[in-house]
Amino acid sequence: MRQKRVLVTGGAGFLGSHLCEKLLAFGYDVLCLDNFFTGNKRNIYHLLDKPNFELIRHDVTLPIYLEVDEIFNFACPASPVYYQKDPIQTTKVNVLGSINMLGLAKRVKAKILQASTSEIYGDPEEHPQKETYWGRVNPIGPRSCYDEGKRCAETLFFDYYKQNKVNIRVIRIFNTYGPRMYSEDGRVVSNFIVQALRDEDITIYGAGSQTRSFCYVDDLIEGALRMMNGPDNFIGPVNLGNTVEVTISELAEKIIAMTGSQSKIVYMPLPENDPIRRKPDISLAIEKLGWRPTVSLEAGIEKTIAYFKKLETEK
Ligand SMILES: NC(=O)c1ccc[n+]([C@@H]2O[C@H](COP(=O)([O-])OP(=O)(O)OC[C@H]3O[C@@H](n4cnc5c(N)ncnc54)[C@H](O)[C@@H]3O)[C@@H](O)[C@H]2O)c1
Numbered sequence: 001m002r003q004k005r006v007l008v009t010g011g012a013g014f015l016g017s018h019l020c021e022k023l024l025a026f027g028y029d030v031l032c033l034d035n036f037f038t039g040n041k042r043n044i045y046h047l048l049d050k051p052n053f054e055l056i057r058h059d060v061t062l063p064i065y066l067e068v069d070e071i072f073n074f075a076c077p078a079s080p081v082y083y084q085k086d087p088i089q090t091t092k093v094n095v096l097g098s099i100n101m102l103g104l105a106k107r108v109k110a111k112i113l114q115a116s117t118s119e120i121y122g123d124p125e126e127h128p129q130k131e132t133y134w135g136r137v138n139p140i141g142p143r144s145c146y147d148e149g150k151r152c153a154e155t156l157f158f159d160y161y162k163q164n165k166v167n168i169r170v171i172r173i174f175n176t177y178g179p180r181m182y183s184e185d186g187r188v189v190s191n192f193i194v195q196a197l198r199d200e201d202i203t204i205y206g207a208g209s210q211t212r213s214f215c216y217v218d219d220l221i222e223g224a225l226r227m228m229n230g231p232d233n234f235i236g237p238v239n240l241g242n243t244v245e246v247t248i249s250e251l252a253e254k255i256i257a258m259t260g261s262q263s264k265i266v267y268m269p270l271p272e273n274d275p276i277r278r279k280p281d282i283s284l285a286i287e288k289l290g291w292r293p294t295v296s297l298e299a300g301i302e303k304t305i306a307y308f309k310k311l312e313t314e315k
Contacts, residue, residue, distance in 0.1 A: 003052070005029040007068040007110075009060050009101060010075035012039030014180045015115070015173075018221050019072055020044065024052055031066060035059040038077045043180050060097035061089075066104065070228060071112040073101045076150075078117075079185035080143065080271075087145035094149030095156070102160040105167070113169040113228045114157050116237060118278060119147045120172065128279040131172070131237050142271075154237065161235065169227045174241025174280045178217030178300060179307035189214060189301070192252055193308045196261035206270035208249030213279045215242040216300035219293040226289040234288045241280035242293045254297070259305055 006023050010016040011032030016039065023030045024047060032044060033056045047053045058064055060075045076093045077083040083090040098114065105112040121129045122137035137147045160166040177189035195202045223240040246254075252265050285291045 003027060003029050004070065005031065005068045007031045007033060007066060007071045009033045009071070009073050009097070010039065010115075012036060012041065012044050012055075013074065014043070014078070014178070014182065015176065015217065015220065016072075016074045017043035017047075017180055018178070018217050019074065019224065020047060020053070022221050022225065024050055028052065030054070031056060031068060033058050033060070033064070034075065038079070038082045038182060038185065040182070060100055061092045063100050064104065065107075067108055068104075068110050071101055071105055071110050072115070072224065072228070073098065073112060074115045076115070076146075079182070079187050080146070081184075081186035083146045084142055087142075090145040091149040091152075094146075094153045098153040098156045102156060102166055106160065106164050109167075111167040111169070111228065112157075113171065113224065114153055115224075116154050116170050116172045117146075117150050118172055118174040118239070118241065118280065119143065120151050120154065121278075122147060123276070124278070127277050128243070128281040129239065130281040131239055131284055167232060168235050169230075170236035170238070171224055171227050172237050172239045172280075173220060174215060174239065174278065175212050176215045176217055176220045176241070178304055181304070183308060183311065188212065188248065188251065189304060190308070192255045193259070193301075193305055194312075196255050196259040196263050197305070197308055197312050199262045201266045202252045202256065202263045203266055203268050204248055204252060205268050206248070208252070208265070208267065209247050210270075210276045211245045211247050211279065212251070213242045213245050214251075214297060214300070215240070215293055216295035216303075219295050223285060223289065223291045226291050230289055238285050238288065239280040239282050240285055240291070241282065242297075243279060243282055244297060245277075245279050246297065255301065255305075258298075258301060
């Protein structure tokens with residue numbers, strides 16, 4: 001029997017590259033598709049000479065024909081700095097990209113998983129967020145291209161499922177961090193670590209009392225794989241994230257302590273529509289997938305610091 005062939009769109013990005021690695025370790029044929037908008041060849045250099053790994057430079061907003069068994073649709077810039085650079089393109093990646101990938105899945109009868117996001121809940125009135133919560137999203141704000149784009153992508157996934165019987169899965173990813181995050185993309189964990197390693201001021205937007213819960217990348221990838229390989233009668237959406245809440249100030253202090261940095265904390269105004277609290281309810285993932293995060297914040301931060309330390313010394 002031939003080996004399962006798996007397409008990972010956004011495969012050269014932070015999450016995509018970890019996913020490609022894991023799929024190769026299972027012995028699958030992996031097609032990594034990326035246009036390198038926020039992805040980096042450095043993330044996948046170590047995979048390029050593997051016989052089961054193929055790299056395709058392509059933009060998901062354009063159709064492509066490939067013979068595959070499974071598709072992980074991860075292509076989309078995930079950090080506000082990048083997705084707000086070209087908001088029309090961000091909406092296109094989510095809407096046209098999803099249509100192209102769902103069309104492909106339909107033609108070749110592939111199973112397809114969408115990397116959706118906690119941002120579809122917007123600035124929530126409900127806490128923690130359950131999958132049944134419909135969200136509170138500004139349709140015309142600076143984050144809308146991403147939030148509404150991802151919401152529309154979910155709509156498309158469920159309509160292809162209902163109308164065309166495409167075998168879908170939808171995961172809603174909450175803040176995930178780890179090695180291979182891009183140091184300049186403004187995400188809080190990478191920002192703080194890089195600032196701490198350089199002994200620069202650590203910038204907190206707002207008072208620092210806003211909370212987030214951070215999931216380590218290995219936990220997230222495990223959840224995505226369980227969802228893809230789970231039963232066809234559980235298609236999601238399912239929340240995947242860590243439930244341990246920390247304030248942004250606590251995170252900054254932890255990173256300063258763990259890096260032994262001389263950095264000082266400085267406070268800046270909170271950007272528009274930035275949610276005050278964000279925490280997943282993962283009871284559905286526990287019940288249906290037997291999944292829960294296992295990596296502590298300290299252990300995950302330590303590995304991430306080691307990654308950025310190496311990057312800084314290579315400069
Ligand atoms: N990291 C998180 O905390 C998080 C949270 C929620 C959802 N997600 C979702 O997970 C996915 C991956 O996120 P990430 O953190 O790895 O971000 P990332 O920016 O590192 O990766 C996205 C990848 O998609 C590629 N890409 C962008 N536009 C493309 C296009 N038009 N065609 C082909 N490739 C394109 C980029 O070059 C990059 O390699 C995204 O869909 C994101 O929305 C991530």
